Amino acid sequence: MAPIAVGDSLPDGTLSYFDAEDKLQQVSIHSLAAGKQVILFGVPGAFTPTCSLKHVPGFIEKAAEFKSKGINEIICISVNDPFVMKAWAKTYPENKDVKFLADGSATYTHTLGLQLDLSEKGLGTRSKRFALLVDNLKVKAANIEQGGEFTVSSADDILKAML
Amino acid sequence: MAPIAVGDSLPDGTLSYFDAEDKLQQVSIHSLAAGKQVILFGVPGAFTPTCSLKHVPGFIEKAAEFKSKGINEIICISVNDPFVMKAWAKTYPENKDVKFLADGSATYTHTLGLQLDLSEKGLGTRSKRFALLVDNLKVKAANIEQGGEFTVSSADDILKAML
Numbered sequence: 001m002a003p004i005a006v007g008d009s010l011p012d013g014t015l016s017y018f019d020a021e022d023k024l025q026q027v028s029i030h031s032l033a034a035g036k037q038v039i040l041f042g043v044p045g046a047f048t049p050t051c052s053l054k055h056v057p058g059f060i061e062k063a064a065e066f067k068s069k070g071i072n073e074i075i076c077i078s079v080n081d082p083f084v085m086k087a088w089a090k091t092y093p094e095n096k097d098v099k100f101l102a103d104g105s106a107t108y109t110h111t112l113g114l115q116l117d118l119s120e121k122g123l124g125t126r127s128k129r130f131a132l133l134v135d136n137l138k139v140k141a142a143n144i145e146q147g148g149e150f151t152v153s154s155a156d157d158i159l160k161a162m163l
Numbered sequence: 164m165a166p167i168a169v170g171d172s173l174p175d176g177t178l179s180y181f182d183a184e185d186k187l188q189q190v191s192i193h194s195l196a197a198g199k200q201v202i203l204f205g206v207p208g209a210f211t212p213t214c215s216l217k218h219v220p221g222f223i224e225k226a227a228e229f230k231s232k233g234i235n236e237i238i239c240i241s242v243n244d245p246f247v248m249k250a251w252a253k254t255y256p257e258n259k260d261v262k263f264l265a266d267g268s269a270t271y272t273h274t275l276g277l278q279l280d281l282s283e284k285g286l287g288t289r290s291k292r293f294a295l296l297v298d299n300l301k302v303k304a305a306n307i308e309q310g311g312e313f314t315v316s317s318a319d320d321i322l323k324a325m326l
Contacts (some may be wrong), residue, residue: 104285
């Protein structure tokens with residue numbers, strides 16, 4: 001699968017999360033993104049330094065600005081299970097806007113063509129670091145990092161893409 | 164690979180963890196277990212309820228008793244990456260004896276024949292819940308759970324196996 005690119009339709013897929021009552025739920029990406037402007041960003045791993053200290057906090061800090069510019073949903077995806085995603089999300093008590101969704105078996109990440117083989121590093125199959133700007137299921141920006149970089153997929157990069 | 168059983172030699176494998184200086188380290192199971200009495204227990208996932216609230220706490224609570232009975236190492240393995248294992252281990256500040264080791268790509272879990280396919284539940288390939296009692300690399304007890312059960316692999320079960 002070629003990596004998702006500008007102009008593509010966002011494929012559908014099912015992700016999971018624990019709701020406010022701590023019940024495991026599944027949600028389709030299309031149900032969140034159809035008819036809306038959304039940001040979908042992906043990280044190689046919960047609790048890893050770049051993801052935890054830079055990538056995620058950037059989107060949390062800029063959430064109000066994104067909303068003022070018409071973004072309806074900000075979604076963080078990682079190839080971690082929903083238990084780990086829940087524990088990781090709890091480390092951001094200030095967060096009200098970023099949804100943490102689990103792609104535990106990397107199924108949706110493969111659908112996006114954004115899988116990253118970190119088996120040799122003992123991390124298994126993960127996701128590339130990326131950020132997508134999606135308007136009614138059409139990809140408007142696809143900022144996909146190479147390797148372990150963090151140069152194009154930040155909240156600021158997506159804000160620039162919205163100008 | 165048939166699941167590991169009583170009488171087998173414990174295969175070697177490499178697991179990873181963050182040391183006290185927060186540096187990523189790799190360690191071979193044989194370097195920890197050769198010439199020693201060790202308990203090796205495995206869990207389906209960090210931050211999952213049975214693992215977090217029952218399985219792990221049991222071994223932490225009984226650690227002193229295990230040591231008094233000649234156990235040199237108590238090792239917890241999970242198919243999670245070392246970042247997640249570190250974050251999970253921190254939720255047990257009282258723990259001094261149980262080592263949390265990451266088998267992020269499930270390589271060692273496959274070597275033990277204890278892999279568990281939870282892909283349909285969005286959890287990917289994980290480990291069965293198990294506890295092994297190993298004396299100088301010989302398996303003396305192999306308590307391996309079926310499915311999501313927790314009936315034979317507890318700290319108390321291993322204590323009984325040592326009688």
